[in-house]
Amino acid sequence: MMKILSFVFFAVAVILSIVASPSSSPSSMFNSLVTSSASDNPFFTDDFYRDACPEAETTIRSTVIELFIKDRTIAPALIRLVFHDCFIEGCDGSVLLNATNGEAEKDQIPNQSLKGFDVIEQIKSRIESVCPSIVSCSDILVLAARESVYLSGGPFYPLRTGRRDSLSSFPKTALEDIPAPTDPLDSFLEKFSRRNFSLGETVCLLGAHSNGEVHCNFIKDRFSNFNGTGLPDPTIEQEFLNRTRAKCELDPTAFVDLRNEGAEQPGFGTHYFQGLVQNFGVLPSDQELMNSEKTASWVRAYASNQFLFMNDFSRAMIKLSEIGVLTGPQSGEIRSTCSAINQ
Ligand code: HEM
Numbered sequence: 477m478m479k480i481l482s483f484v485f486f487a488v489a490v491i492l493s494i495v496a497s498p499s500s501s502p503s504s505m506f507n508s509l510v511t512s513s514a515s516d517n518p519f520f521t522d523d524f525y526r527d528a529c530p531e532a533e534t535t536i537r538s539t540v541i542e543l544f545i546k547d548r549t550i551a552p553a554l555i556r557l558v559f560h561d562c563f564i565e566g567c568d569g570s571v572l573l574n575a576t577n578g579e580a581e582k583d584q585i586p587n588q589s590l591k592g593f594d595v596i597e598q599i600k601s602r603i604e605s606v607c608p609s610i611v612s613c614s615d616i617l618v619l620a621a622r623e624s625v626y627l628s629g630g631p632f633y634p635l636r637t638g639r640r641d642s643l644s645s646f647p648k649t650a651l652e653d654i655p656a657p658t659d660p661l662d663s664f665l666e667k668f669s670r671r672n673f674s675l676g677e678t679v680c681l682l683g684a685h686s687n688g689e690v691h692c693n694f695i696k697d698r699f700s701n702f703n704g705t706g707l708p709d710p711t712i713e714q715e716f717l718n719r720t721r722a723k724c725e726l727d728p729t730a731f732v733d734l735r736n737e738g739a740e741q742p743g744f745g746t747h748y749f750q751g752l753v754q755n756f757g758v759l760p761s762d763q764e765l766m767n768s769e770k771t772a773s774w775v776r777a778y779a780s781n782q783f784l785f786m787n788d789f790s791r792a793m794i795k796l797s798e799i800g801v802l803t804g805p806q807s808g809e810i811r812s813t814c815s816a817i818n819q
Pocket residue numbers: 549551552553555556559589590591655656657658664681682684685687688689690691692694734759761
């Protein structure tokens with residue numbers, strides 16, 4: 477009995493350390509949270525900038541905090557930005573590039589409402605002033621998103637650094653592969669599965685929608701003309717439907733809270749999943765998770781277990797932040813401005 481109790485206490489302590497504050501040593505959480513496959517790479521390590529630019533991570537953290545105090549919406553904007561970067565050809569800062577010839581990733585429809593580019597540029601210019609041409613924009617982005625998750629009430633997770641920036645933008649892939657809010661369930665699950673995310677990891681990552689906002693135009697059809705029927709999506713909870721439809725009809729350019737209008741709890745958390753169980757999902761793709769038992773069972777698991785969600789979200793964000801990284805002197809470059817490749 478004592479053995480079982482001590483095991484339970486140990487397991488709780490480990491989970492607590494994972495969801496603990498940034499003051500917990502990242503390296504002590506590191507082994508428990510990262511996959512071993514990339515650990516042999518000397519160009520992609522824990523605290524890669526320790527000697528070359530020791531100010532890097534603290535400058536990122538202090539700038540994100542400073543800007544977050546003035547405007548809390550930068551946090552969800554940066555979390556969305558890292559997803560749109562890493563999902564397309566890996567975490568290489570390609571989403572940050574401006575078009576030079578034709579269109580860039582950021583000009584494509586799924587990316588036109590992205591925000592936070594100015595925050596990344598601001599951090600980059602502060603870092604360049606202390607250690608020029610050392611810290612990549614792709615590392616700045618994943619680290620700034622990590623700070624944003626934590627500031628929004630989510631977990632703090634360890635991240636390796638040493639990413640380098642891409643020499644191109646991938647507009648066609650962005651157009652085809654960023655999931656749309658109207659995608660059927662199997663279609664967006666397939667996009668995640670191609671990037672090696674399991675069902676549980678995909679459902680968990682969508683928990684990022686517990687925080688942030690959505691333009692009415694992404695959801696208006698769901699509230700009045702679902703799938704061309706001229707009627708609302710029949711699964712929407714009635715009061716929520718009335719409230720949200722009235723808000724969007726009054727001002728079609730308005731934003732609706734992504735975490736769902738029924739949720740009491742602000743910021744990051746399991747209320748997103750609780751909302752889906754009650755048909756309060758805002759994006760059609762979010763509510764789709766309840767349309768199949770294979771994803772609904774994960775939604776219910778996260779809805780009822782905050783530790784499970786925080787722990788799995790940390791792992792899923794680490795995995796997202798390590799997709800297709802460019803490392804080593806032969807790959808990519810360290811941009812001096814995040815919106816343009818070096819001349
Ligand atoms: C099926 C997959 C997904 C779809 C269809 C989707 C779609 C969307 C849409 C349409 C918006 C609203 C954008 C706007 O109105 O400006 C949004 C916002 C957001 N998304 Fe996703 N998303 C998906 C997955 C993810 C993932 C995996 C993450 C992060 C890990 C994420 C993070 C966010 C955040 C934080 C916001 C709020 C942005 C803000 O308030 O500025 N999304 N998403």
